[in-house]
Structures are given as C-alpha cells and as structure tokens.
Amino acid sequence: MLEAASPLLEVQDLHAFYGESHVLHGVGFSVFAGEVVTLLGRNGAGKTTTLRSIMGIVGKRRGLIRYRGRDLIGLASNRIARLGMGYVPEERGIFAALSVEENLLLPPRVAPGGLSIDAIHILFPNLKERRHSPGTRLSGGEQQMLAIARILRTGAGFILLDEPTEGLAPVIIQQIGRAVRELKRTGLTLLLVEQNFHWAASIADRHYVMEDGRVVDCFSNDDLDANREKLHRYLGV
C-alpha cells in the first residue's frame, strides 16, 4: 500500500521566472492518481505559471517537480509530454492553419489507452460535423472541446487543464463538465486551474488556493462548506 500513498505528481519549493520577474515563490502541492485537483486563486496568483512550469514551458524554473518518480526539472517539454503529461492551455492553442481533424490528430500518442476518434466524436459531436473546417473557425466552446479532445486521444494519463470554462456559455460549460467527470471515471488524473469556483466544486476532489506565487491553503471538496467564508476572502468574491 506504500505505492498507493505516494503522489503521482509532487511539486516542492517551485520557483519560476519570466525574464527578470520572479513569479512563483516556492509552490508546493501534490496530486494522487485518479484525483481531480484544482488550483484556485485570483488573477496573477501564479496558477497558469504553475501549469506551464510543470509542462516545462516557462523561461526558467527551479525546485522539485516529480512525476511518476521522475524529476521533470531540466527535461524539455516534448520529453515531459512523452511521459504522459497532457496540456490544455488557457488560450486553447487551436491552430488556424490546420483543419479541425488535423488539430485533433496533431499531438502524437504518448501512451496506449487514448480515446479513439469515434469515442471523441461521441463525446463531442460538434467536432465530427465540423472536422474539415479550419480550427479557428470553431466557436469558443467548440475550440475548448477540441483542445481537450486532442489530448484525450494521446493516452496521456495526467492532464493539465487551464481555465476550461473561461468565457463559455453555461450549456457548453455543462457539456465540458460532463466530459471531465466521464474522464475521471476512466481513471485520468487532472490538475485544473479554474476561476469558476462553483463549476470546480462540482467535479474536484481537492482544492489548493494560491496567492502571490505560493500555495496558501488546501482543503478537500467535502470540507468546502466549512471553508466557504475563508475561500471567499481568498478569491475576493
């Protein structure tokens, strides 16, 4: 049982820099296999930078990021992806020069067990209808579905999801929520950055709160009600 107790992803004393500016000041948290964990916090707290640091795409970082027992600091981002880490960026990163289908097929498979194209089309029917359109011709919600779907195809076992509901209509948010819960059932592990706290609470197991480049609090989704007042103070809502 010792193995089950060690986290899938462990971050300790993580510092990150953009040029001269020091953005993360010793972030630490852990994510266990099969969990959905959120990073909450105001704009500029360092949530997105934390995801980018794990993915290896910030200017400079130091500290410890251990994933499946391997230290990710010092690895190039393509190597990190090959270890089974999937990244869905905040800006979605849909390529204008590629069709929807090409966007979907772009990320190489990194592990067995990824969703088939048919399974993806069942999960997100819009992507099938519009598979020959240029990627950026999709609506914001469809682009978000595409950004998630193309990572699901790769078989990545750990997914970094940055603000998946930002700027989307409630009905689309519901659809994405259903998809995320579905994935959780299949055993995927998710680290989620989210401003929409109510949505996050509907799918997450645990929450970390970030402030000024540090993790300042942590509680499980079950203790949410007891922490609600404190949380409102953190998030300023």
Add this chain to the structure above:
Amino acid sequence: MMSLLGISSQALFGQLLLGLINGSFYALLSLGLAVIFGMLNVINFAHGAQYMMGAFVAYLLLQFAGIGYWPALVLVPVIIGGFGIVLERTMLCRLYRLDPLYGLLLTFGIAMIIEGLFRYGYGVSGRPYPIPAALQGGYNLGFMFLPVYRAWVVVASLLLCLSTWFAIERTRLGAMLRAATENPVLVQAFGINVPLLVTATYGFGVALAGVAGLLAAPILQVNPLMGSNLIIIVFAVVVIGGMGSILGSILTGFGLGILEGLTKVFYPPASNVVIFVVMVGVLLVKPAGLFGREK
C-alpha cells in the same frame, strides 16, 4: 510562319520557354526561402550562395570523382542540405531568440564568405557542365524548337514544387510544420521535437536551393556569382508572393518568369526591371504580398 503583332512565333515561344525556365528557378528558390522563413523566421540570405554551391558540388563531383548528373541529383541535395544542417546547428540556432535581423545578417555574411571562397578558388569565369546524354537534343514542334533539357528543368521544378506543397499542406508531417510555424512552444509541449523539425526544415530548404543549382548548371554554366545574380530577383519574387506562403511562392515564381519572358518579346528594354516594377505596384496595394497574410 505564324506571327503575332509582327513577332514571330519562334521568338514568342522561345522567350516564353526561357521565361518558364527562369520561373522554374525563381519558384524553387523562393519556395525554399518561404519554407525556411515560415518555420525559422529567418530570411536566408545565403540561399543564392547555396544554389551556387549546388552547381559547384555537381561540377566537382564530375571533375574529381567522375560522378555524373543522375547520381548528383541525389548527392547534391544531400551534401548541400547537410551543409545547411551543420550551419543551423552550429550558428543559426543561437539566434532564434533575437531579432530576425540577426539571422539575416549572419546568412548574408555566410553568403559573402562562401562566394569569396569560390571566387578565390575558381575565378569568375563560368565552367561548362555537360547536359546528360539522355536529355540532349530537342524536338521541332513546328512553332518552336524545344530543347529536351530545358523541358526537363521545367518539369522537374514543377514536380519538386508540387510535392513540397503536397507534403506541407496535405500530410501529417506538414501539419506539424504548419502548427510549429504558428505556435512552436505548444507543439513541443505536445511531445514533438520542434528543434529537430526546425533543423530538418532548414536542411530541406537549403537542399532545394542545391537542386536548383544542379538543374541550372548545364544551362547557365557554373560560376561563383551565379547565386548573387539570381538572388536579388528571387527576393523580389518572395516579396511579391508574400513571405512564407508556399503556394504563393510557386505561383509567383512561374508567373513572374513568364512575365519577364513576355516583356523580352514585346518591350525588351523593360525586361530587366519588370519584376521590380511589379514589386512596387504590389507593395503599394498589398503590402503583405499577393498571397501573404497581414500580421
């Protein structure tokens, strides 16, 4: 004999063919520049020198190793492309984080060094390169005489251009290239080795220039200045077509070659400047070029 506006069909079609041949070289070279610029954001000023090197490598292979045209068709792009890869890995790759101007200056300097070395070694007079036996002679088509080698150059260039277009626009590797052109950081975060893709792209673009040099060798003679004579026009073609556009550089290359040929028939004094006049006109109306996207 047929004639049009007092011009014989021989002259008209002869110049049209010459235009097509020039267009073949414009297209091949501007295509390589477009591929390189799209991926590396580097304006490869060494392109003319690499084209010249392609012709010289073919010449030297024949002189010193007795290796003829057909094996050279494989060896030249491999050697010139390999030279490009070494250049990219040792020098160009250090400049990507800087202003694109540095890449231009570096490749400009390299072009001068390469040309200087070849001038030092071989002077400025042209050296003949024979047309391969299978492509000698020609056909009398009635309205014009068609030399086989020249027809081959046009066909080979078209084939190379269209296969490059197909590879970039219609294959999975091409999709990776297009995506990496747009957002290299994200493409790498998907697990694709983008630095390798960049190196391969530069090698490929440079290899295209090398092949163009080999194709040109039997027509133009091998001469250390053959690249710098051509590259200015090729840059005008690239500006007209739109920097970075694949199909644009192919169409503009052939189109401007033909336009230049026709100008030689109808108003010869303008034939040297017609491409630059078109460039000015296009820049006034569409600053990003005919097929370019405004940024």
